[in-house]
Amino acid sequence: MLRTLLAPRLVALHLLVIGVLVSFTFLGRWQLGVFEASGAPRRAPDPAPVAVTELTQVGQHVGGGAISRRVTATGTYDAANQLLVADRVADVAAPGGRAAKGSGFWLLTPLRLTDGTVVPVVRGWVPTAADPAAAVPEGAVTVTGRLRPAEQTDDVMRSGNLPRGQVATVSTAELINVWPDARVRDGFVVATAQDPPSRVTPVAVSPPTEGGGFTWRNLAYALQWWIFALFAVYMWFHFVRDALRGQRERERDSEEPQPAEPAAHAEA
The missing domain is CATH 1.20.58 (Methane Monooxygenase Hydroxylase; Chain G, domain 1)
Structure with missing residues (x-):
């Protein structure tokens, strides 16, 4: 064989x-x-920045087509109501909460527009709450950034009660209670540039994507x-x-005995 x-x-x-x-x-x-x-997400068209008031409203959710769009907003920061989003890294897509415990803070500052409404702005990231860069600039500022939908309060696994002035998520429903006197527009802006310039570390935010077929x-x-x-x-x-x-079959045939030849007839 x-x-x-x-x-x-x-x-x-x-x-x-x-x-x-x-x-x-x-x-x-x-x-x-x-x-x-x-089937992987692909980069979608990334139009030029538009005023944040064109894509956000008070009491209305940010539309899917507006997510990660570039926007601009001009107003003044409300330093007294700045919040720290605890346990975050300098990337808006990275997990927060218990998964990033002790990693740092987002600076979440209300930006009051000329019409009196408020846009939550993630100005940047600091490693500690006492970082000098967390100081809020005075006067009018112009922010350029990308619009993000409000986070859900259960988007992260919380690691316990947070100190006063800190939150775990950027949730419009929560901010309405924290800033009761403000007319808060839905969603939040992740700042990519500011005039006058900011000293904080920018939080990375991706451009818009669309699902592939x-x-x-x-x-x-x-x-x-x-x-x-x-x-x-x-x-x-x-x-x-x-x-x-x-x-x-060939081996079997070779092993079978050959028939004997008939003896020759004696000559008469």
């Missing part, structure tokens, strides 16, 4: 099938990767390559089985 399997013709077949399996498996995995990548054709291609690989194994099995069967 081993001699048959290692015959030159079958060795060539084994090598061919191995090459086919490796190639078709990688081709299928490549097509599967293309399929998976097609899966290209099911690539998934079909992946399955097709793998089916071809299975078919190659199926054909290899049949070729090897036939070779072994033929070898057994």
Whole structure:
């Protein structure tokens, strides 16, 4: 049996099938990767900044198309009502709460616009509550940043009660209670620039994205390559089985006794 399997013709077949399996498996995995990548979020168009009043309202949620849009806002900060968003890193997409306990603070400051409404602004990040950079600038400021939807109060795992002046999330529903005299617009702005300039560390915020659509054709291609690989194994099995069967038949025929030749008739 081993001699048959290692015959030159079958060795060539084994090598061919191995090459086919490796190639078709990688081709299928490549097509599967293309399929998976097609569903990943992609960068959406990023229009020029607009006034924050065009995208936010008092008592109305920020629309999906406004999320991460660039906005500008001019007004004065209300230093007396500044809050620290506890246990945060300098990235708006990073988890907060218990997952980032002791990592630092976002500076959340109400910006009062000329119409009397208030826009919550994450001015930046500081490592400690006593950082001198947390001081609120006086006078009129112009903030440029990206608009974010209000966080839910259960978006983070809280690590206990926070000191006065600190919150765990940037929740419009919570801010309405913390700033009872303010007409708070929904959502918040993550500042990327300020005039006059700020000394705090900016909080990273991503541009808008849009969901990708899966290209099911690539998934079909992946399955097709793998089916071809299975078919190659199926054909290899049949070729090897036939070779072994033929070898057994030849060996059986060689072992059977040959019939004796008839004796020659004596000459008359």
